[in-house]
Amino acid sequence: xxxxxSHILGFSSALFVMGLACVLARxxxxxxxxxxxxxxxxxxxxxxxxxxxxxxxxxxxFVIFLMAMTSAxxxxxxxxxxxxxxxxxxxxxxxxxxxxx
Amino acid sequence: MTDKTLFLxxxxxxxxxxxxxxxxxxxxxxxxxxxxxxxxxxxTVLTLVLWPLSAGAGTHVTLFTWLDSxxxxxxxxxLFDPLSASMTLMVTGVSTLIxxxxxxxxxxxxxxxxxxxxxxxxxxxxxxIVLADNLLLLFLGWEGVGFCSYALIxxxxxxxxxASAGRKAFLVTRVGDVFLxxxxxxxxxxxxxxxISGINAGASQLAPHILTLLVVLLLLGAxxxxxxLPLMTWLPDAMAGPTPVSALIHAATMVTAxxxxxxxxxxxxxxxxxxxxLISAVGxxxxxxxxxxxxxxREIKKVLAxxxxxxxxxxxxxxxxxxxxxxxxxxxxxAFFKALLFMGAGCIIHLCGEENDIFxxxxxxxxxxxxxxxxxxxxxxxxxxxxxxxxxSKDGLLAAAYAHGTPFxxxxxxxxxxxxxxxxxxxxxxxxxxFGGTSRFTGDLHGLPxxxxxxxxxxxxxxxxxxxxxxPEIFGGHQWLDHLLHAAGSGESHPxxxxxxxxxxxxxxxxxxxxxxxxxxxxxxFTPAQEKKAVLFFLHGWQADRLVHAxxxxxxxxxxRLFWQGADLAVIDGILESLGQGCQSAGERLRTLTTGRVSxxxxxxxxxxxxxxxxxxxxxxxx
Numbered sequence: 001x002x003x004x005x006s007h008i009l010g011f012s013s014a015l016f017v018m019g020l021a022c023v024l025a026r027x028x029x030x031x032x033x034x035x036x037x038x039x040x041x042x043x044x045x046x047x048x049x050x051x052x053x054x055x056x057x058x059x060x061x062f063v064i065f066l067m068a069m070t071s072a073x074x075x076x077x078x079x080x081x082x083x084x085x086x087x088x089x090x091x092x093x094x095x096x097x098x099x100x101x
Numbered sequence: 102m103t104d105k106t107l108f109l110x111x112x113x114x115x116x117x118x119x120x121x122x123x124x125x126x127x128x129x130x131x132x133x134x135x136x137x138x139x140x141x142x143x144x145t146v147l148t149l150v151l152w153p154l155s156a157g158a159g160t161h162v163t164l165f166t167w168l169d170s171x172x173x174x175x176x177x178x179x180l181f182d183p184l185s186a187s188m189t190l191m192v193t194g195v196s197t198l199i200x201x202x203x204x205x206x207x208x209x210x211x212x213x214x215x216x217x218x219x220x221x222x223x224x225x226x227x228x229x230i231v232l233a234d235n236l237l238l239l240f241l242g243w244e245g246v247g248f249c250s251y252a253l254i255x256x257x258x259x260x261x262x263x264a265s266a267g268r269k270a271f272l273v274t275r276v277g278d279v280f281l282x283x284x285x286x287x288x289x290x291x292x293x294x295x296x297i298s299g300i301n302a303g304a305s306q307l308a309p310h311i312l313t314l315l316v317v318l319l320l321l322g323a324x325x326x327x328x329x330l331p332l333m334t335w336l337p338d339a340m341a342g343p344t345p346v347s348a349l350i351h352a353a354t355m356v357t358a359x360x361x362x363x364x365x366x367x368x369x370x371x372x373x374x375x376x377x378x379l380i381s382a383v384g385x386x387x388x389x390x391x392x393x394x395x396x397x398x399r400e401i402k403k404v405l406a407x408x409x410x411x412x413x414x415x416x417x418x419x420x421x422x423x424x425x426x427x428x429x430x431x432x433x434x435x436a437f438f439k440a441l442l443f444m445g446a447g448c449i450i451h452l453c454g455e456e457n458d459i460f461x462x463x464x465x466x467x468x469x470x471x472x473x474x475x476x477x478x479x480x481x482x483x484x485x486x487x488x489x490x491x492x493x494s495k496d497g498l499l500a501a502a503y504a505h506g507t508p509f510x511x512x513x514x515x516x517x518x519x520x521x522x523x524x525x526x527x528x529x530x531x532x533x534x535x536f537g538g539t540s541r542f543t544g545d546l547h548g549l550p551x552x553x554x555x556x557x558x559x560x561x562x563x564x565x566x567x568x569x570x571x572x573p574e575i576f577g578g579h580q581w582l583d584h585l586l587h588a589a590g591s592g593e594s595h596p597x598x599x600x601x602x603x604x605x606x607x608x609x610x611x612x613x614x615x616x617x618x619x620x621x622x623x624x625x626x627f628t629p630a631q632e633k634k635a636v637l638f639f640l641h642g643w644q645a646d647r648l649v650h651a652x653x654x655x656x657x658x659x660x661x662r663l664f665w666q667g668a669d670l671a672v673i674d675g676i677l678e679s680l681g682q683g684c685q686s687a688g689e690r691l692r693t694l695t696t697g698r699v700s701x702x703x704x705x706x707x708x709x710x711x712x713x714x715x716x717x718x719x720x721x722x723x724x
Contacts, residue, residue, distance in 0.1 A: 020707060023703055024700075024703055024704060024707055027700060032699070032703075093698070093699045093700055094698045094699070094700055096697075096698075096699070097696060097697035097698045098697060099695070099697040100695060100696055100697030100698075
């Protein structure tokens with residue numbers, strides 16, 4: 001293995017925190033979704049790295065599943081973004097507080 | 102004809118009452134009234150026809166078994182012995198006349214069907230008491246008359262006063278009924294049966310103190326129904342009902358049910374000398390109390406109500422001396438003359454246009470001689486005029502008390518004799534105020550329906566001459582009733598010499614004369630004046646109502662208020678409500694966390710993640 005596992009995990013963690021920061025800091029729905037994508041990719045990277053480290057295929061299979069799930073999630077969430085946009089003519093996440101108690 | 106025909110005697114009034122309940126308002130008025138009178142009249146005829154069955158120890162018939170559960174075995178059985186037969190004849194006979202009178206009395210009332218249905222039901226319940234040979238069946242009738250009495254006192258229920266008088270009668274008699282119920286349960290536990298004959302037969306095996314307690318319980322039960330001290334406050338108020346009701350229920354029949362109960366169970370009662378003494382003491386004191394109250398009353402029906410209480414007191418006195426036949430004799434004569442007096446009072450009230458106050462009457466003798474003579478006949482019996490029925494019956498009871506000879510019974514005798522004097526005074530006061538002098542009545546005299554006067558004529562004759570039923574030997578009689586009721590049981594007899602009997606009769610005559618003289622001197626020329634305090638005290642029945650209010654109702658209301666507002670509202674409701682309010686305010690505070698904004702949820706998710714991380718970091722550092 002050329003790249004050491006610690007590098008992969010460090011990079012993946014950095015990617016994850018950046019994604020989280022994007023989700024937390026941005027109010028735009030699309031930017032939040034992008035942040036989520038970044039976090040998911042960070043997780044996928046960690047899985048692939050671990051799979052390579054232990055020479056086991058499970059992690060890579062898991063990433064395949066993760067990709068399928070992600071594409072499904074993106075399809076649904078983008079459809080919802082379109083729908084929400086029609087409702088209120090804005091993409092500000094804080095505008096949608098209909099579940100307020 | 103089988104013995105079971107006897108059951109028709111109570112069932113005929115029930116049937117006619119049921120007919121009136123179901124169809125009364127749809128039938129023509131005459132038919133409805135005819136059904137009511139017919140039911141009672143046919144019972145009377147039936148009693149006369151079946152009279153031979155009562156000979157000797159009587160006839161005992163069972164119709165069917167009412168309850169059969171474990172050892173509790175309650176057949177519907179009646180005992181037609183001389184005691185119950187004579188009582189049945191009196192009840193049905195007097196009821197028939199009163200029903201006839203009621204047709205005249207109620208001729209303008211729209212609710213005739215309800216009235217006659219209740220009257221018939223009452224007669225049924227009363228006959229159940231009289232005929233039942235089972236205490237539970239008797240209790241059924243006992244509650245039945247109580248209910249009919251309640252419904253009929255409050256017959257004109259649209260006026261609050263009448264309705265509350267009915268309630269009061271119901272509640273006060275219920276107090277007595279509770280004691281009777283306890284006595285019944287105890288008797289069942291002791292004997293394993295509720296048959297009156299069985300209980301009477303086995304009573305001698307009981308321990309003396311148990312007997313005394315049982316007699317006290319029975320006495321309290323009888324006191325409630327018969328308006329004796331201390332459960333007497335309901336009877337004067339019961340006069341709110343229609344006059345035929347007062348005549349039937351509160352003079353002739355129901356109020357004497359207590360006396361009848363004690364007579365029926367006399368073989369048991371007579372075994373406890375303490376109980377007997379207590380019975381006669383209650384009777385004598387009530388007789389005296391009620392007579393003093395009757396002296397001051399202004400309403401004609403209340404005078405009669407208190408005098409009923411007083412006369413029933415005499416009957417209790419008689420039972421206490423062991424003179425069952427004498428008590429029953431007084432019960433019969435009293436039923437005749439008091440029903441007569443009440444119906445006469447109904448006529449008087451009707452004549453004066455619903456005026457109740459005797460201070461506003463007067464001079465009616467010239468206006469309506471027939472009513473005067475009829476009322477006079479009843480009044481003479483009540484006052485104990487020599488040779489009238491009341492004279493013999495009351496004298497017999499007082500003689501029985503005198504004959505005991507002990508200081509206790511002599512005291513009872515003196516109290517009874519003094520009450521006889523008071524009785525004569527208040528009776529003649531009533532006569533003078535209503536019929537004597539000049540008229541103080543302003544307004545027109547009304548006419549009387551014929552049906553309101555002519556049932557009184559046979560009753561007046563019976564009342565005057567029913568003394569022959571039990572004429573003492575010194576007057577040439579044979580004491581027929583004494584012999585007839587001998588089987589019902591009698592206490593130890595203390596024969597008096599003829600000399601003593603003549604003396605007692607002389608004393609009674611003298612008391613009557615003195616009473617008349619006093620009333621004549623005081624009331625023959627009467628002008629209404631402001632009543633003194635003492636008179637007001639008697640007018641309000643020795644303030645018995647106020648006493649009951651202060652000792653029972655006020656503390657009870659206080660306790661109820663305490664439990665309602667103190668315990669229930671403050672403590673229980675308080676705890677529950679503060680619990681609920683605590684939960685609600687906690688929820689109010691918690692709901693502010695739910696902002697509905699995705700960003701704040703995400704932020705809290707991140708903070709939570711951070712906390713987990715810190716926790717694991719600590720673990721690593723420590724490990």
